[in-house]
Amino acid sequence: MSSNKAASWKRCPIGELARKRKLLRDSYLQADVKRVELVNELDCVQHDIDKMSKRIDRHKEKLADLCLNEQALSEKRRRLEPKTFAGFSKRKETIRQMTPSTLCPDNSEKLCSDIPVRSAQRRRKETLDASKIIHGNSEGNKAALDGLWVTLANECSEQQLHSYVEASPKMQKIIPMVVKTQTKGYEESHDNLVRSLKVLYTKGLLSKEKYKAICRSIISVPCTESSPTIANAKLVYYDKLIAFVKSVDIDDIKDFSHAFCQGLEAFEDPVSGSYRDLCSYLLVLAELYILIDQALGSNSFIRHFGSLPIYHFRVALGADGAPFGKEEEATAWLVSFINAAQHIQSENDNFIICGANCSEGHIGMQRYAKKLVSEISDIEKQSYTVAGYLVRFSVELIPSDMKWLSIMSGELNNAAYYFSPFGNVNEGNKSTTNGVLGKDSACTWHPWDYDERIKSAENVANEREA
Secondary structure (H helix, E strand, O other): OHHHHHHHOOOOHHHHHHHHHHHHHHHHHHHHHHHHHHHHHHHHHHHHHHHHHHHHHHHHHHHHHHHHHHHHHHHHHHHHOOOOOOOOOOHHHHHHOOOOOEEEEEEEEEEEEOOOHHHHHHHHHHHHHHHHHHHHOOOOOOOHHHHHHHHHHHHHHHHHOOOOOHHHHHHHHHHHHHHHHHHHHHHHHHHHHHHHHHHHHOOOOHHHHHHHHHHHHEEEEOOOOOOEEEEEEOOOOHHHHHHHHHHOOOOOEEHHHHHHOOOOOOOOOOEEEEEEEEHHHHHHHHHHHHHHHHHHHHOOOOOOOOOOOOOEEEEEEEEEEEEOOOOOOEEEEEEEEEHHHHHHHHHHOEEEEEEEEOOOHHHHHHHHHHHHHHHHHHHHHEEEEEOEEEEEEEEOOOOHHHHHHHHOOOOOOOOOOOOOEEEEOOOOOOOOOOEEEEEOOOOOOEOHHHHHHHHHHHHHHHHHHH
């Protein structure tokens, strides 16, 4: 039984175990040798790294020293080199002088093609930077741009500014907007009212239809194809203009009919008209001409006739009637100053003092003439102070036709056989050539004796009444 038990047990492979242990020991020793080699190699690499790091640090220190030296040398060189105002070196300034900035002919917002785009941008930036130094740098670039604009506006001639603006696409868009704003303001101004009144009254009063047609003819003009249109200033609308005319307070305007047409026959047509006080209106005109004379100075058209320092105004005063309107005839009295020289021929230097829808021989006009005679007598005796100057008036001229002169002199109408109020010229001898008017008996015509003329007029009036 014991032999069978022993036979069932296996024997231990000691030899094989010894061999495996030897293999394991050899592999371990080989791995350890390799590890030692790697450690030694790593130490060598680390040594090289440390050596290279130290070398890099030395180079960095040298580089930092070189940078410091370069900065010091650059600063020293900048101090030694001549500088321009913009901070450029002489060399850079010389280069810029060789390539000056010039505008493109068709676009003033760009420099010419000879200068590269980057260089053009750099020049604009340097210009703006220099302006910031001069004018300050507050609120962004506003102070610098304000300074540049003031310099441009004051240093450029009008012709140069015109060329810059004309070739600028941006300005072609801005200018119409500015003009539009200014035009709107002008249309609401008092100056436009005066302009509209001038259109309404120049060379005679325009009808409502003609004035509106002129207003419609004022059109907007396009500046360019791409820019907004420029609108011309419109005239004041007719209704608004007439309302303004009616609202004007014209001093010293009196009713003609109430003053001079009282007591007329019932069958006579009513007379409507207005008149001014002669004295107060002469003072207004005197102030006007004094201001004109002082403003024009040596170029003034006013003639003084040696009266300075006193302003002695020579007055021309007369009237005439003409067919007008639905009443068939109207009469106007005009006053002007002979001192205005050739300007007296202009309608702008003749001023109305009375106007009514009646003939020049109407009883109302005769009464008004008598009132003027009385006023003229008082005016010529006095002196006035106008605009700080001593002023006198004298009526020197009464422009009129023979009909008016005959009526106002109380003589026969110039349509009679003896039509001239100055002499006995008649329908029979008026065509005599080389005739002479004088008191000598040999003269063709003789002056009238005024007293005899008055008597003849009275006899005619009595004969008519009979």
